[in-house]
Amino acid sequence: AQRVTxxxxxxxxxxxxxxxxKCNYSYSGSPELFWYVQYSRQRLQLLLRHISRESIxxxxxxxxxxxxxxxxxxxxxxxxxxxxxxxxxxxxxxxSKLTFGKGITLSVRP
Amino acid sequence: xxxxxxDPRHKITKRGQNVxxxxxxxxxxxxxxWYRQTLGQGPEFLTYFQNEAQLEKxxxxxxxxxxxxxxxxxxxxxxxxxxxxxxxxxLCASTFGGGxxxxxxxxxxxxxxx
Numbered sequence: 001a002q003r004v005t006x007x008x009x010x011x012x013x014x015x016x017x018x019x020x021x022k023c024n025y026s027y028s029g030s031p032e033l034f035w036y037v038q039y040s041r042q043r044l045q046l047l048l049r050h051i052s053r054e055s056i057x058x059x060x061x062x063x064x065x066x067x068x069x070x071x072x073x074x075x076x077x078x079x080x081x082x083x084x085x086x087x088x089x090x091x092x093x094x095x096s097k098l099t100f101g102k103g104i105t106l107s108v109r110p
Numbered sequence: 111x112x113x114x115x116x117d118p119r120h121k122i123t124k125r126g127q128n129v130x131x132x133x134x135x136x137x138x139x140x141x142x143x144w145y146r147q148t149l150g151q152g153p154e155f156l157t158y159f160q161n162e163a164q165l166e167k168x169x170x171x172x173x174x175x176x177x178x179x180x181x182x183x184x185x186x187x188x189x190x191x192x193x194x195x196x197x198x199x200x201l202c203a204s205t206f207g208g209g210x211x212x213x214x215x216x217x218x219x220x221x222x223x224x
Contacts, residue, residue, distance in 0.1 A: 004152075009150075034212075043113075043215050043218070044215040045215065046212045046213075049212065088152070094166075096141065096207075096211070097143065097155040097158060098143070098145075098213060100152030100153050101152050102151055103152050
């Protein structure tokens with residue numbers, strides 16, 4: 001079975017503080033890992049995925065297969081980063097459905 | 111192309127009634143997914159299509175739920191004899207390719223069953 005765990009529901013930080021949103025997963029095989037973000041009154045959208053190894057809006061995430069983790073990090077949070085963040089995984093090929101964590105609300109205070 | 115669209119955006123119905131939702135994916139996207147999201151939870155997979163073929167259904171999809179994608183373009187999700195537990199946000203997503211490819215989500219249809 002594939003499972004994604006986001007252990008925290010809410011993270012509140014001040015502007016300029018570092019951010020780390022935790023994500024652990026369970027999957028038998030090589031998963032594809034994603035972070036999706038939902039800003040207020042907007043649809044769910046991709047933030048980044050591990051396969052592209054990009055930094056989007058200053059966020060990075062490293063896949064750690066030993067710890068089965070895919071934590072999302074940003075060194076200096078901005079107020080516009082306030083949103084709901086979901087970690088998700090899929091398999092490859094035919095197993096393409098996304099399994100999401102419960103999500104975490106990031107609140108960045110001025 | 112403005113992305114994935116869903117209709118209606120909101121639906122209020124009485125218990126026992128049937129409802130149907132529509133999803134229009136991004137043009138030329140061959141895969142279309144349905145998810146359900148309840149309060150405090152992440153989206154949960156319901157079913158997906160590759161072109162017109164329904165390739166996988168979740169155990170969440172009871173016999174009261176049926177989905178179609180007759181011409182490999184838009185899709186419909188029907189819920190028969192709605193129950194209060196069906197109240198949720200129903201999300202549609204599409205992609206071109208398979209696992210590991212970015213899924214693009216629609217705005218969702220919020221269903222309230224009274």
